[in-house]
Amino acid sequence: MVHEIVRDGQRLAVGETTEIGQAAALPVAAPLLRFHRLSNGDVVVIAAGAATLDGTPLLGHLGIIAWGSGAVLRAAGERVEVRWQAAGTRRPAQAGERCRVCFGACAAGEPVTLCACAAVFHDACDRVRINCPGCGAPPQGRPA
Numbered sequence: 030m031v032h033e034i035v036r037d038g039q040r041l042a043v044g045e046t047t048e049i050g051q052a053a054a055l056p057v058a059a060p061l062l063r064f065h066r067l068s069n070g071d072v073v074v075i076a077a078g079a080a081t082l083d084g085t086p087l088l089g090h091l092g093i094i095a096w097g098s099g100a101v102l103r104a105a106g107e108r109v110e111v112r113w114q115a116a117g118t119r120r121p122a123q124a125g126e127r128c129r130v131c132f133g134a135c136a137a138g139e140p141v142t143l144c145a146c147a148a149v150f151h152d153a154c155d156r157v158r159i160n161c162p163g164c165g166a167p168p169q170g171r172p173a
Contacts, residue, residue: 032072032094034064035110040123042147043072049109061104064111070096072111080104118143129162130154142168 032043041047043064050061063075074082074092081103082092094100099112119142122135129148135141142155146164160167 032064032066032099033112035112036107043111044147050105050107061107062102062109074102074111076102076104078105122149128154130158144168 034041034043034047034049036049043066045066047064047066048060048062049064059077061077062080065073065075067073072094074080074087074094076087076090076092078090080087080090080092082094083100092100092102094111097113099110102109102111119140122137122139122141124137126135126141126149127133128135128141128151129144130150131154133151135149135151140152142150142152144150144161144163145166146161148161148163150158155168158168
């Protein structure tokens with residue numbers, strides 16, 4: 030189960046810590062938005078300045094996007110959408126993604142499978158893997 034960030038049509042999975050843009054108005058270069066994925070699947074958002082989460086101002090520059098839900102953030106004139114992507118779902122591969130089993134590149138648009146930890150697998154690799162190299166989870170639909 031993973032959240033993904035969509036900004037200007039580009040998609041990026043939320044890792045343990047993911048940063049977006051630079052806040053030029055601050056005296057020290059800082060990311061515009063910082064996302065931290067928690068162990069329960071929620072995502073904490075930290076904004077460098079004034080920002081809104083689904084139209085509501087972030088108090089103390091902090092917000093939470095709950096597991097299983099998405100949100101729209103606005104900060105410094107930027108619009109950033111955070112979407113929920115369920116585990117084990119299939120989707121087209123994005124440019125630059127690599128399979129966690131064979132380490133081979135995934136062709137853009139090629140169907141891939143996602144694990145709960147956001148690991149990406151070719152279809153053939155997903156069929157033969159025993160556990161996820163990232164989190165140890167078995168493939169969906171198979172017992173541990």
